[in-house]
Amino acid sequence: MLDFSTLLPALPVLWEGVQMTVLLSISALTLGLIIGTIMCTARLSNSTPLRILTKLYVSFFRGVPLLVQLMLSYYCLPLIGINTPALPTAIVCVGLCSSAYITEILRGGFQSLSPGQKESAIMVGLNRLQIVAFIELPQVIRLTIPALINEAIILVKASSLISVIGIVELTRVTQNLAASNFQPFEFYLTAALVYFILNSTISVLGLWVERRINSRSIV
Amino acid sequence: MNKQTQDSPIVEVQKMSKNFGTTQVLKNVDLKVQPSEVMCLIGPSGSGKSTLLRCIAFLEQYSSGNIYIEGEMLGYNDDTDIRKLTSTNELNHVRRNMGMVFQQFNLWPHMTALGNVTEALVRVKKLSRREADEKGHAILKKVGLAERALHYPAQLSGGQQQRVAIARSLAMEPSVMLFDEPTSALDPELVGEVLQVMKDLAKDGMTMIVVTHEMGFAAQVADTVVFLDQGEILMKGSPKEIFQGEKPPRLEQFLKNYMDRNAFWE
Ligand SMILES: Nc1ncnc2c1ncn2[C@@H]1O[C@H](COP(=O)(O)OP(=O)(O)OP(=O)(O)O)[C@@H](O)[C@H]1O
Numbered sequence: 431m432l433d434f435s436t437l438l439p440a441l442p443v444l445w446e447g448v449q450m451t452v453l454l455s456i457s458a459l460t461l462g463l464i465i466g467t468i469m470c471t472a473r474l475s476n477s478t479p480l481r482i483l484t485k486l487y488v489s490f491f492r493g494v495p496l497l498v499q500l501m502l503s504y505y506c507l508p509l510i511g512i513n514t515p516a517l518p519t520a521i522v523c524v525g526l527c528s529s530a531y532i533t534e535i536l537r538g539g540f541q542s543l544s545p546g547q548k549e550s551a552i553m554v555g556l557n558r559l560q561i562v563a564f565i566e567l568p569q570v571i572r573l574t575i576p577a578l579i580n581e582a583i584i585l586v587k588a589s590s591l592i593s594v595i596g597i598v599e600l601t602r603v604t605q606n607l608a609a610s611n612f613q614p615f616e617f618y619l620t621a622a623l624v625y626f627i628l629n630s631t632i633s634v635l636g637l638w639v640e641r642r643i644n645s646r647s648i649v
Numbered sequence: 650m651n652k653q654t655q656d657s658p659i660v661e662v663q664k665m666s667k668n669f670g671t672t673q674v675l676k677n678v679d680l681k682v683q684p685s686e687v688m689c690l691i692g693p694s695g696s697g698k699s700t701l702l703r704c705i706a707f708l709e710q711y712s713s714g715n716i717y718i719e720g721e722m723l724g725y726n727d728d729t730d731i732r733k734l735t736s737t738n739e740l741n742h743v744r745r746n747m748g749m750v751f752q753q754f755n756l757w758p759h760m761t762a763l764g765n766v767t768e769a770l771v772r773v774k775k776l777s778r779r780e781a782d783e784k785g786h787a788i789l790k791k792v793g794l795a796e797r798a799l800h801y802p803a804q805l806s807g808g809q810q811q812r813v814a815i816a817r818s819l820a821m822e823p824s825v826m827l828f829d830e831p832t833s834a835l836d837p838e839l840v841g842e843v844l845q846v847m848k849d850l851a852k853d854g855m856t857m858i859v860v861t862h863e864m865g866f867a868a869q870v871a872d873t874v875v876f877l878d879q880g881e882i883l884m885k886g887s888p889k890e891i892f893q894g895e896k897p898p899r900l901e902q903f904l905k906n907y908m909d910r911n912a913f914w915e
């Protein structure tokens with residue numbers, strides 16, 4: 431039968447792993463949102479070089495597995511003299527990868543707005559930045575929140591991959607504990623539960639935000 | 650309407666042409682709109698009415714010729730031999746006294762009627778939220794929507810939405826307003842309330858360029874009616890000249906089609 435008695439003494443270590451997972455997810459998601467917004471603006475700009483550049487960017491980060499990106503930046507960059515500490519490398523890799531998806535999610539949102547809304551904004555004298563900030567973004571956020579929440583959840587799960595470059599987050603801690611206690615079942619089950627709780631929290635939070643925004647205006 | 654013809658025109662279009670790729674949709678258009686003048690643009694579908702209006706708003710770049718708004722060149726720098734686009738700031742400066750109302754209203758759905766009207770007051774005219782709201786309420790009252798200030802566009806009828814769009818434009822105190830078929834997207838019973846607001850504006854001395862299929866409105870309100878056909882101005886004159894005088898066969902045909910479509914009693 432399952433024996434969870436070894437779980438209790440392991441809790442502090444496990445907790446540190448959870449903290450690392452949360453820290454990494456939040457940092458990477460923030461980075462992804464910022465870069466994604468910038469990339470999306472560039473992707474939708476009038477400049478052809480910018481558009482091509484962002485297209486390449488998106489296809490690279492969507493086309494190469496995160497695991498390979500992590501390996502490349504952690505093990506290969508130092509070979510050409512660029513030293514990359516594990517945690518920043520992980521945040522940047524996960525963040526950039528996520529930003530590629532976020533770029534596309536936001537692009538869909540911006541392109542679903544009728545061009546007429548922008549023209550009426552131009553005609554009352556709003557400048558480009560004001561149009562993005564006050565006319566387009568609020569609508570885009572509302573339209574894309576379900577997809578962005580999805581992306582956040584995928585990101586939390588993808589963060590388990592960074593264990594390969596030696597960062598001790600939830601998955602790595604679980605691996606260690608399971609091996610040293612000879613109890614894979616108990617510890618992996620616990621990890622599964624923790625991931626599930628983390629992602630359910632995001633999901634509930636997302637629904638709450640969605641409801642709040644929608645209650646303030648009707649489309 | 651008492652026109653002050655000695656004043657310089659608010660809008661002046663000189664030998665303006667517009668191409669989309671290789672097709673020319675406007676050919677050598679000349680227009681002058683004086684202060685307080687109401688000009689109606691009529692013509693068959695595809696004749697270039699919207700394109701002309703959008704060129705005057707510089708939502709489309711015209712290909713050749715000149716457009717002046719209150720004496721200032723619109724959209725291009727003409728000091729050098731090669732014509733160059735002006736900066737966005739300069740463009741917005743020349744356009745600052747121009748309002749536009751669209752067929753599809755183009756309201757911002759995430760803002761209330763009041764929000765739509767006050768947004769530019771706060772962001773562009775830099776009024777405080779309180780001043781803007783005060784002004785917004787006053788203008789909404791003027792278009793008959795005092796009770797609807799806190800409604801979102803989706804909660805308003807088409808006619809009400811279009812009146813909000815007019816109020817939004819009016820809030821910026823334009824010296825000329827452009828209307829592109831403002832009633833064409835409306836149910837017939839809602840057309841009247843929007844036309845009434847436009848008539849009131851005309852009476853108050855607003856300079857207006859109106860693309861419309863409402864011949865009744867053109868006949869009653871316009872100082873000048875311009876008939877556009879295949880990108881060219883075929884005739885320009887008072888409503889009386891256009892509707893009752895000698896006219897080119899294309900205009901004759903256009904008006905006859907209109908009569909046939911709208912006749913319900915012989
Ligand atoms: N963006 C565009 N690209 C290419 N051709 C265009 C574009 N916009 C308009 N046209 C063409 O220019 C011509 C004039 O169009 P415009 O929309 O100005 O006509 P209109 O008089 O407003 O017609 P309607 O009464 O149907 O609104 C049409 O032949 C149209 O197909």
Ligand SMILES: [Mg+2]
Nearest residue numbers: 698699700830
């Ligand atoms: Mg049109």
